[in-house]
Amino acid sequence: MKIFRSLFFPLLGAVFLLSACDNTGGEASYPKRAKDTRREQYGKLTGEGGLFGLNRKEEEGGGASPIGVNSFLWRATLDTLAFMPLTSADPFGGVIITDWYEDPATPGERFKVTALILDKNLRADGIKVSLFRQKKDDSGHWRDSEVNASTARDLENTILTRARQLRVRQSS
Amino acid sequence: MKKFLLGTTGLVGAAVLFSSAASAGETPKVTVGGFIDFQAGIMSDDLDAAQRGYGFRNDTEVNVSVDGKTDSGLGYGAVIDLEADVTADASGQGLNASRTYIYLDGNWGRFELGSNNTSIEALKVDASNIARGSGGIHGGWWYYANHPAAFGGGAYITSAALPQDHGSMFVAGGETTDNTTKITYYSPRFSGFQLGASYSPDGTDKGQTMTRTDTGAGFGDIFDVGLNYENQWDEISFSAAITGEWGDADSAAVENIGAWNIGAALGYMGFQIAGSYGDWGDSMMPTASSFDSDYWTLGASYDFGQFGASVTYLDSNVEVAGGDNDFDNLVIGADYELAPGLTPYIEVSFYDFDAPGVGVAGDNDGDVFLLGTLLSF
Numbered sequence: 001m002k003i004f005r006s007l008f009f010p011l012l013g014a015v016f017l018l019s020a021c022d023n024t025g026g027e028a029s030y031p032k033r034a035k036d037t038r039r040e041q042y043g044k045l046t047g048e049g050g051l052f053g054l055n056r057k058e059e060e061g062g063g064a065s066p067i068g069v070n071s072f073l074w075r076a077t078l079d080t081l082a083f084m085p086l087t088s089a090d091p092f093g094g095v096i097i098t099d100w101y102e103d104p105a106t107p108g109e110r111f112k113v114t115a116l117i118l119d120k121n122l123r124a125d126g127i128k129v130s131l132f133r134q135k136k137d138d139s140g141h142w143r144d145s146e147v148n149a150s151t152a153r154d155l156e157n158t159i160l161t162r163a164r165q166l167r168v169r170q171s172s
Numbered sequence: 173m174k175k176f177l178l179g180t181t182g183l184v185g186a187a188v189l190f191s192s193a194a195s196a197g198e199t200p201k202v203t204v205g206g207f208i209d210f211q212a213g214i215m216s217d218d219l220d221a222a223q224r225g226y227g228f229r230n231d232t233e234v235n236v237s238v239d240g241k242t243d244s245g246l247g248y249g250a251v252i253d254l255e256a257d258v259t260a261d262a263s264g265q266g267l268n269a270s271r272t273y274i275y276l277d278g279n280w281g282r283f284e285l286g287s288n289n290t291s292i293e294a295l296k297v298d299a300s301n302i303a304r305g306s307g308g309i310h311g312g313w314w315y316y317a318n319h320p321a322a323f324g325g326g327a328y329i330t331s332a333a334l335p336q337d338h339g340s341m342f343v344a345g346g347e348t349t350d351n352t353t354k355i356t357y358y359s360p361r362f363s364g365f366q367l368g369a370s371y372s373p374d375g376t377d378k379g380q381t382m383t384r385t386d387t388g389a390g391f392g393d394i395f396d397v398g399l400n401y402e403n404q405w406d407e408i409s410f411s412a413a414i415t416g417e418w419g420d421a422d423s424a425a426v427e428n429i430g431a432w433n434i435g436a437a438l439g440y441m442g443f444q445i446a447g448s449y450g451d452w453g454d455s456m457m458p459t460a461s462s463f464d465s466d467y468w469t470l471g472a473s474y475d476f477g478q479f480g481a482s483v484t485y486l487d488s489n490v491e492v493a494g495g496d497n498d499f500d501n502l503v504i505g506a507d508y509e510l511a512p513g514l515t516p517y518i519e520v521s522f523y524d525f526d527a528p529g530v531g532v533a534g535d536n537d538g539d540v541f542l543l544g545t546l547l548s549f
Contacts, residue, residue, distance in 0.1 A: 026360025043512035
């Protein structure tokens, strides 16, 4: 019994470390106690979601997606740019182009974004965002203006974070 | 330049705000469910002189589960099984809740932390796994049967379980030692195989109770380890498991726990057969004795659409001075799913407690007929 005691906690630690690697190849389905399994075979009056239906599984989005590029990046880009008006969104080529957008907080300055989704896989270099900026001059004409390079990068990162959230949610 | 900075920051800020608003669904989900089980029983046995031969029983639970997932893919949540009965359960399970635990899971496995069943209870395979009605040999029969121990009789194994899940051998259906506070780990399932292990520091600590007593009648440092295999080939399903339990006796006069169980089930087109053998060895017996105990189960079931029926059988032997305390129980049950979650059932149990010697006061031979309705929501 002593040997169990001395092995148990190092073993627990090792398993926690394992949590760092994601590709163990096993199927992450875990058993329920026998009583629950027996009761569940008869179903539930309220369906799988239980009484308040808060746990109903969202429709699976992956599989045979008609979109020509990574669907998580596609949806994440649309989500992220949804506050700007869109002029064009091509799911086959993976091109999303917004219209000019003037932030009410900074009048006299407007932006336009072109997002290219480059890959079928969800990867960090699968998204390219180009940002265009114009300022109104004294005569009331819009003139092209310089863009801070990190702004486009920040937008890309926001899109990637959102894509990862979508993927995690679908795999749950 | 200042205005430029303000503008671009605003743009990214808006993007972040918008996308985080869209991901608000990531907060943990709370699900409420439960069941109500009503039973009417008609029973008779050798020890029921001056007892009524019928009775009703009502069992209710409300289950709350919390399920969440972090951005990095770590699953987390909790399970709370609230006992919603009008009175405490005769089995000695918790008054407010029978199980409460937190879990963490991912592709690396699953941890369950709290007052919970052992890992082997979930991994084991025996005849009770395929039982219909109220649960066959693990069903409601024992609420209606007289255990000989209350009449001067001895110890019996009355369910197909290893010591912690079985509970006291002097009552049937005891739930005083399952659901102790423990840590459980399940591995993911690899090619059909799944491993599980639990550890409880004490054999009776549950919920807020934490004892340090390491002497007396109890058990401590209890390990449960189980290996389960499951597979399906077209219409044929197969599952098997080997489980074991070890624990230290607090008293030197009592043997440590060392028990194992092996079982398998085979299914084909709605038919299933299952069987198991469990050996408690000399677990919990007086050190001075050389008494052993064991049990075996056998069962068959048929599932046809909304209708299900099963026959399950348990036979156990507990060695005592002068022979064996032999227990056997044959349970035949059937149920019909009227609507999802609404299932009436009937069940009849023929049981026999048999102590060594002829005409012993602690013998009991009887039967229980149950008519019930289970409502799950």
